[in-house]
Every structure is written in C-alpha cells, then in structure tokens.
Amino acid sequence: MLLTYQYKLNPNPEQVVMLKTWGELLRRHWNYALDQRLDWLRRTRSRIDCCSLVCEPIGEIPSKPDYYTQALDLKKTKELFPDYKNIYADCQQQNLMRLDKAWKRWLIPDKNGKRGGRPRFKKRGDISSFTFPRVNHPKAGAHLTGNTLKLSKIGKIEVILHRPIPDGFEIKQATILVKADGWYCSFSLEDKTVPAVLPVDEIKTTTGIDVGLEKFLTTAEGQSIAVPQYYRASQATLARQQRKLSRKVQGSKNYNFQSNKVAKLHLHVARQRKEFHYQVAHWLVDSYDLIVFENLNIRGLARTRRAKSILDVAWGTFLEIMQAVAVKRGKHTRSVDPRGTSLNCSSCGERVEKTLAIRVHSCSCGLVIDRDWNSALNLLKRGSVGLPIPGCGGLDISQPVKQQVSYVNLRCSR
Structure with a gap:
C-alpha cells in the first residue's frame, strides 16, 4: 500500500534561493527537451514518397528522441551550462521522466482509447516541484533523520512533523514543492502489507449516495449533508483582492505581493474543501460496509450553466477520496449507471417524469419522499445486484407517506 504524507519545510533564505534556482533550471531543461521531441515530430510527419501541403522541413532529420537519449545528453548539458552541475542528477532524470x-x-x-493533451512549454514559475527518487539510501540525495531533511547540494532543512510517519512504512521518494504559503515535502510511503478486504458474506450495512447541488449528498437512509459552498462564501473577498491586483504594475514587488495574497485565498478554499471531503468520506466508511455511488460524467456537467457550483462541490475529488479511504479500511465501493435513478420509483419501479425544479418524488403507489432520497434508494438497488445482501429494497407503501430528510452536521476545523 502506498501513502503520501506532506509536511511543511522551514528553509533559510539561502536555501529558498537555491530551491527557486533549481526550479527555474529544470523548467528551461523541460522546454528544451520538449522542443527536441516536437521538432522531430514536425520533421517526420510526412512520408518519404510525398510532400506536405503545409510545410516541408529542410535539413537533416534528427534521430527520434526519447528518455534514454535525452538522459545521455545531460553530461553535455552540464558542460555547456555549468549551473546544472549544482542540481542533483536524479532530480534532472526525474524531470525528463515526467516529460516522457x-x-x-x-x-x-x-485502454479506453483516450489520450491526454499535448505537453506544453512551461512559463517562469510553472515547475514548482522536483523529486528525489530515493530517501535514506546510501546513494540517495535525501535523508530524513528525526525532523531534519538533508538534501544533496542544498543542506539540512527543518521539517515540521505535525504527525508521525506510520511504523512499518518505508519512505520511497521525496518531492519538494512550493505553495503560496511556503515550501513543502511530500513523502511517498510504502507498506508491503495489503489491507484485508471485508468478505462479501460479512457485509452488514449498505447504502447508496446521491450527490447534488442542493444537498451535497443523500444516503439511502434519508440522511443528508448540506453543501458548504466554500468558494461562493469567499467570492466577495477574492473579487476585492483581485481588483487590487489588477491595479498593480505587472512584475513589480507590489504585484507579486498581491498575487501571492490571492493565491493564499485560493489555497485556503481548496484546503477547506479537502478537509470537508475527508470528513464526509470517513463518516461514510465508518458507518457502512458497502457504498454505492453514481458514475457521473462530471467533466460534461461542468460545461453547463451550473459549472461554478459543480466545480465548487468537487464531486470527482470527493469520490476519489472516498474510494481511497474505503480501500485503506477494507470496505467496498461500487459505481453504477445513474440514468433513471431520480425518475424511477424506488418502491414500484414506475417512471415518474419530473423536472429538476421538482424536488419531491410523488408516485401513484403512494410513495412521497425527497427526490434525492429516492435516487439513493435506486442506486442501492442497482449496486446490490448479485450480492448476497438482504434488505436492499426501497420503501414500500406501508411506511409513512411523507418523509423528512435529516441533516448530518460535520464540523470543519478550518
């Protein structure tokens, strides 16, 4: 099992200058290596027996560049530009691995036929992290002893260990990165043991969760969590600080100071949202052995009018966090197709057409419940197919006709 623990660093001013210099040199090397690859691609785009209608490169066609050829050129790079001799060699190789x-x-x-976007050239400050692939190894460039991190050619840096590293975990690599409020180190920890997964026959508590914008999520038991809307709550403050930034001369000290102030506000909102997601995920995993959620096309939904609200609640990030927490606890999660879950009746299965403005599901069978609650029950039904789990049906007409949705209060420390 792999975990990532992030700790804040406390470097001195000289070390801060050195860390920034490393990032700038690695950015330039990234751009040079990417230009090599794109130049080879442009020159070999046309076949030998035909010419391109757009352009035809003149000159000798270079050999195909890859990670190994570009890693071999690091020696020449250090001869031509002596500043690269001050960077630990493994960090430069990791930079080329990222590009590859x-x-x-x-x-x-x-396997799904999808590809990523084309790698881009980095502007000044874009590369804000570099990796030491080995830690506490005789030939490693990073050594952690107590609360002191010793980096090759940089020196000893104090690490604020706000939580101890778990026993039995081995530190595989360390990534140094900068944020708006300082420098951090992310340790990649590995434990050879695999968490024992709860057998299917021993699953006792199950639920389905329906995420939304009016309520963050609703479980199959009718419990709901309100949407915190951290970005909208900070929107007025962000707008005011961004107006101040627009009045500054770009590149000046005042501009850089105000830009960092805006970045800190965005970082605060992101941390609030992340802490909220972890609190909800731990509450769900503690309460249930099987959690069924809807497989949403969040990228497509983010192109609609409700893009700001959808990106503010960050369903995709929450579902990833919930699945990661469930794996560490040995619990089960399952994604199902959400089509029709809010329209079909969870009691009789009849399709009840309604618009998004209608928030109550009222069926001819006598069932009148919250729309999101009905959807969560349908999700639980679909996710429980093929599992020996009793009592996964919906509500029947013998239960109270009108149900009140209860809200679970989660307190954030930030």
Whole structure:
C-alpha cells in the first residue's frame, strides 16, 4: 500500500534561493527537451514518397528522441551550462521522466482509447516541484533523520512533523514543492502489507449516495449533508483582492505581493474543501460496509450553466477520496449507471417524469419522499445486484407517506 504524507519545510533564505534556482533550471531543461521531441515530430510527419501541403522541413532529420537519449545528453548539458552541475542528477532524470510520461499519454491512447493533451512549454514559475527518487539510501540525495531533511547540494532543512510517519512504512521518494504559503515535502510511503478486504458474506450495512447541488449528498437512509459552498462564501473577498491586483504594475514587488495574497485565498478554499471531503468520506466508511455511488460524467456537467457550483462541490475529488479511504479500511465501493435513478420509483419501479425544479418524488403507489432520497434508494438497488445482501429494497407503501430528510452536521476545523 502506498501513502503520501506532506509536511511543511522551514528553509533559510539561502536555501529558498537555491530551491527557486533549481526550479527555474529544470523548467528551461523541460522546454528544451520538449522542443527536441516536437521538432522531430514536425520533421517526420510526412512520408518519404510525398510532400506536405503545409510545410516541408529542410535539413537533416534528427534521430527520434526519447528518455534514454535525452538522459545521455545531460553530461553535455552540464558542460555547456555549468549551473546544472549544482542540481542533483536524479532530480534532472526525474524531470525528463515526467516529460516522457506526458509525451506518451499524448501519443499513445489508453485502454479506453483516450489520450491526454499535448505537453506544453512551461512559463517562469510553472515547475514548482522536483523529486528525489530515493530517501535514506546510501546513494540517495535525501535523508530524513528525526525532523531534519538533508538534501544533496542544498543542506539540512527543518521539517515540521505535525504527525508521525506510520511504523512499518518505508519512505520511497521525496518531492519538494512550493505553495503560496511556503515550501513543502511530500513523502511517498510504502507498506508491503495489503489491507484485508471485508468478505462479501460479512457485509452488514449498505447504502447508496446521491450527490447534488442542493444537498451535497443523500444516503439511502434519508440522511443528508448540506453543501458548504466554500468558494461562493469567499467570492466577495477574492473579487476585492483581485481588483487590487489588477491595479498593480505587472512584475513589480507590489504585484507579486498581491498575487501571492490571492493565491493564499485560493489555497485556503481548496484546503477547506479537502478537509470537508475527508470528513464526509470517513463518516461514510465508518458507518457502512458497502457504498454505492453514481458514475457521473462530471467533466460534461461542468460545461453547463451550473459549472461554478459543480466545480465548487468537487464531486470527482470527493469520490476519489472516498474510494481511497474505503480501500485503506477494507470496505467496498461500487459505481453504477445513474440514468433513471431520480425518475424511477424506488418502491414500484414506475417512471415518474419530473423536472429538476421538482424536488419531491410523488408516485401513484403512494410513495412521497425527497427526490434525492429516492435516487439513493435506486442506486442501492442497482449496486446490490448479485450480492448476497438482504434488505436492499426501497420503501414500500406501508411506511409513512411523507418523509423528512435529516441533516448530518460535520464540523470543519478550518
């Protein structure tokens, strides 16, 4: 099992200058290596027996560049530009590995036939992280001893260990990155043991969750969590600070100071949202052995009029966090097709047409419940197919006709 723990660093001013210099040199090397690959692609786009209608390159066609050829050129790079001698060699190789992965994601489709976007040239400050692939190894460039991180050619940096590293985990690599409020180090931890998954026969508690914009989610038991709307709550403050930024001279000290102030506000909103997601995920995993959720096309939904609200609740990030927490706890999660879950009756299965403005499901069978609650029950039905789980049906007409949705209050410390 792999975990990532992130700790804040406390470098001195000289080390901050050195870290920024490393990032700038790695950015330039990224752009040079990417230009090599794009130049080869332009020159070999046309076949030998025909000419391109757009343009035809003149000159010798270079050999195909890849990670290995570009890694071999690092020696020449250090001879031509001595500043690169001050960067740990493994960090430069990791920079080329990142480029190679991005290049392959663009040209080679995955098993679903999808490809990533074309790698881009980096502007100043875009590369804000670099990786030491080995930690606490005799030939490693990073060594963690207590609360001190010793980096090759940089020196010793104090690490604020706000939580201990779990026993039995081995530190595989360390990534140094900068955020709006300082420098951080992300340790990749590996444990050879695999969490024991709860057997299907021992699943006792199940639920389906329906995510939305009026309520963040609703479970099959009728419990709902309100939408916090962290971005909308901070929107007025962000707008005011961004207006101040627009009045500054770009590139000046005042501009950089105000830009960092805006970035800190965005970082605060992101941390609020992330903490809320983890609280909800842990509450669900603690309460249920099987969680069924809807497989939404969030990227498509984010192109609608409700894009700001959809991106503010961040359903995709929450579902990823919930699945990761469930794996660590040995619980089960299952995604199902959401089509028709809010229209079909969870009691009799009849289709009841209604618009998004209608928030109550009222069926001819006598069932009158909240629309999201009805959808969560249908999701639980679909996700429980093929599993030996009793009591996964919907509500019947013998239960109270009008149901009140209860709200679960989660307190955020931020």
